[in-house]
Amino acid sequence: MSRARKAPTGILGFPVAPFNKQGKLDEEALLQNINFLLDEGLEAIFIACGSGEFQSLSQAEYEQMIEAAVSAAAGRVPVYTGVGGNLSTALEWAQISEKKGADGYLILPPYLVNGEQEGLYRYAKSIIESTDLNAILYQRDQAVLSLSQIKRLTVLDQLVGVKDGAGNMDLNINLTYTLGDRLGWINGMPMAEVTMPAYLPIGFHSYSSAISNYIPHISRMFYEALKDGNQDAVKNIYEHVILPINEIRKQRKGYAVSLIKAGMEIMSLNVRNTARPPVEPVEIDHYRQLETILKQANDRFPKKAVTV
Template sequence: MFKPHGIIPAMVTPFDQNGKVNETALRRLAGNMTTAGCHGLFVLGSNGEFFSLSNEEKVEISRIVVDEVNGQIPVYAGTGGNSTEETIMLTRQMEEAGVTAVSVITPYFVKLTQDELKQHFESIAEAVNLPIILYDIPGMTGNPLAPTTVKELSKVPNIVAIKDSSGSFDNVLKNLEAQGTDFTVLVGTDSLILPALMAGGGGAIAATANLLPKVVVSIYEKWNAGDHEGAELQQRKLRAIRNAFGKGTLPSVLKQAMNSAGLEVGPPRLPVKVLPESVKLEVEAIVDEYRLDGDVN
């Protein structure tokens, strides 16, 4: 079965000034990340604003990235929704679009039991052919996946990984107990990339790799090469932009940083607003520091 690994950017979705998907910018972004040595691309996650996209847009975005990558690296697509049937239908469409695997976030709004979450993922896995990555981000969904549930789901043949965005290293360690030859733990909290690798994790689905793909990839590569000091240095570089994320609604800070760096991805989609001018200046100052260090062009 397919085994995810490495640094996989959680891609933003570029929009034009009218709020439409910007295909040219999307292709450029996918090409840049592939050239930077990323080990896969993940579309339609939280930073990809999946919550504001129609299913038709989601499928089109996935097709564009699959076409642009042209088999060089895997393409992952988020297909999670609030109903099991909705998720199954979109996952089947993604298979037709040619993605390598899908990421399925837990349902949100309605508080579910662990048994209900387990049945949700088992039903999806049984109904589709693609490899599935569990996506646990309880701070946004209100539905945490308990490590005991993850361990049970890891035994399902086409459930191949978890993206742990709990923000808790203890939770990552507990999920690592389920990791084996057929299941991988990927972190979705960028401050934990190196700690997770040190603990035996398989990599990260990283938002900061939109802005700093070479830096984030180098954490993984230096760690694998035994250059632990170098990996730590690269990990520290993520702090400035990570610390700035709280200054705006997701993904407004990241998009502003990319725009400031010349990676034109446009505004977030309403109701998320662009940053106020004072915060824009703060973000631009952070990008300028990265530019001085040679981490962005």
Template sequence: MQAFIGTGVALVTPFKKDFSVDIEALKKIVNHVIDGGVEYLVVLGTTGEPATLNQDEKEIVIETIIEANKGRLPLVLGVGGNNTQQVVEELKSRDFSKFSAILSVSPYYNKPTQEGIYQHFKAIAEAAPIPVILYNVPGRTASNMLPETVMRLANDFKNLIGIKEAAGDIVQAMKLIQHKPKDFLIISGDDMIALPIVLAGGSGVISVIGEGYPKEFSEMIRLGLNKKVEEAYILHYKIMESIDMIFEQGNPAGVKEIFKTLNLSENTVRLPLVTVNSDLANRLEIFTKNLSK
């Protein structure tokens, strides 16, 4: 589980201006985050816009990242959904030989009960050929996976190795840290409170801003893990304004604007997402250029 302590980044899927997948830009982004010092890569998480990719495009993204990574960092593949049987079928049929773990989001739209969430992940745990990281993001799924349900799953299935906790609730995160089994990972899914969660005993973060500014953000998390609190918070406050900005008009529109400033990719997103407006684009450009000075 040491592979997932520190900073993971949820990779975007860059598009050309004609909305096709930009393979060369994706390779550049992979090298950008690896050179920036992150610990692992998340492929086809929600930040990768998988909801608007067809199956062939998803395979292109997967193969491009595997090729660009060249075995340097552990890879996590997003495999989740609100059709439990469909997720189970993918887990049984896909080749996971290049991946170290699966990230699986709690079912969205259906709004299952806590028992429904438990049974969903029970089915996933029993089908998964590699370790699974749960993903709780109630702002997107419309249902919150409560700490009691997480702990029940963690104790019942040893291949459920951690949770990406993105409820935006530091108290809930602390309850998870307090009651978790010894080796179960509590991974922040919120960039703004990633450092406080790490200092409280969390294992790190799966980040969006860490993709734009991997050097600064991954170093902040490492300092936090080593309890170098003052140094970590210096970096936190240096980056903090940008965290609000990248989510101001939707994810991943904000971080793609950073990539445009860095000449890594276009800022193109697919509908129903749209690019950020000129005001936010200008603020992100100024912040990005000043950060690198």
């Protein structure tokens, strides 16, 4: 099968896993979330990844989420899934992703264990070789591969990109200047808008945007201003939106996921401020702070002022 071997660029959408009052996956809310991101012009959908609470999904829910994303995208943008954890499950879910019609997958870290570089290489290689799908490495936590190991993996045509969630700029500069455009480079740091000004000049032209789930027009405004060198606009959005939200996000573990859901609920999207343990919902004081920030942000940066 012939595939376009290129990582998506631009602002990448990471839908959440909406749960109903019984704690079950709400497929209608999920489809609304995905269609909202598509309508807002996000360049790819990454389903059942970190924002989608990958670690808490059953296989049936995983399949349900992929089916929803592939159906909604309908070939308009690429759909990537999350695969990771123990190797057996990662290989099985990679096969499911291929069977369900995904375009690729994001390789999440293996569970718990800190492996040597050779072990991390073999883990990634086994997954990448298991299907014809495009693969993107996610550099984070206990799974950060060195330049030499990633270079070894580039012999595999399926490897199209690297997403960085570790923030090692020394390594990132070595990667981008050594491997160049052989791979696509994605900023996957927590609330990636915060660090994007440091990533863009070294070749990272994509990022995963948490706030795109509820204020995508502001994420788009920020990225366009950054690319255009409009420092006044970048500073304005930093001061009134990005940094205040990031301050709340840093208050509790798990807010990288649950704060997205809270923001969506505040913006009247069909998602509740709930998450599966060990992730906790956003506390009421932090929720009210986010409400204030979002109201002021939408007053200051109205959607009608943005051209996509």
